[in-house]
Amino acid sequence: MEVYLTFDDGIQSGTEEVLKVLKANTVNATFFLTGLFTGYEFKRDWKKSAQVLKDIYLYHAIGNHSFSHANEYYTSYYKDGLLINNEGKRRTVTEDFLLNKHQLNNYLASICTPTTINHDFLLAANQQTQLARLPGRNVWRCGIKSSHTTNCNRPICSTDESDTKQGADELFNTGYQIFGWHKEWHMQFDFSSETRRYQQQRIATGQMDYSSSLHTNPDWDMYSPEHNEKDRLTEDFLTVADKILEMKNEGKVILLMHDRAFRKSPDNKFKNEAQKLSKLIHQLKAHKVTFKTLDHYYKTKQTVSIL
Incomplete structure (x- = not known):
């Protein structure tokens, strides 16, 4: 059985803790990165953020998760695009993903040897397939492209999320494999609520x-004591392991998680939160699970094209 560990919304608080657990357990994962949050982390601590991004680039897979994460306006984001100034100008979904690719590649070029970064694509060092995940939506456009359909074990587009069709089609047609997920390690979403209240x-x-990202999507200090309780896991690792193993006959399971759920805190309550991830990995390994990154989901590679 193959399990694909995926982490959304990084780089952010908790990404460093997740990487340490993965390294200790010799497991590779897929990180769906968001440019706005990555930018906040680089402004906060360039040296640490550079090392985090470099580790992801060298040892894991990178997915495009949009620049803005829709600023929490998912319905209008997929229908009309993202409002980016006070005169009503909007950025399309495709443009938002393109902006994310450019920003992340610029960071990578400043960290790694510039000649190793191909700015036409958003790829980790050992990755050949462009990956994407739409913010706020479990939508799939993946498999070997043909004139009629895609070879995927999920629908081309979930019927209850048809508002994403245009954006998902555009990204897929420009070379992205768009992955949703089968199972999720559930958590609270307090920071999303905080952002909407602030807006x-x-x-x-x-x-x-x-036009100000700090107005539309504030930079929350998730390590601050006042935020200790927010965006924490609501399920234990055994529950998540059982959910995954229930799909053993399917052969492949993609697990959605969020980096920030595993962040440490100054108090004892969340001091070793990332060890829950380590315990999940150990539990799954005991059942002969193998871990892979999403660029290996299909044995046949799809040729990427420029976005």
């Missing part, structure tokens, strides 16, 4: 500036 307050008081 609503600014709109209500006439202080919203849509």
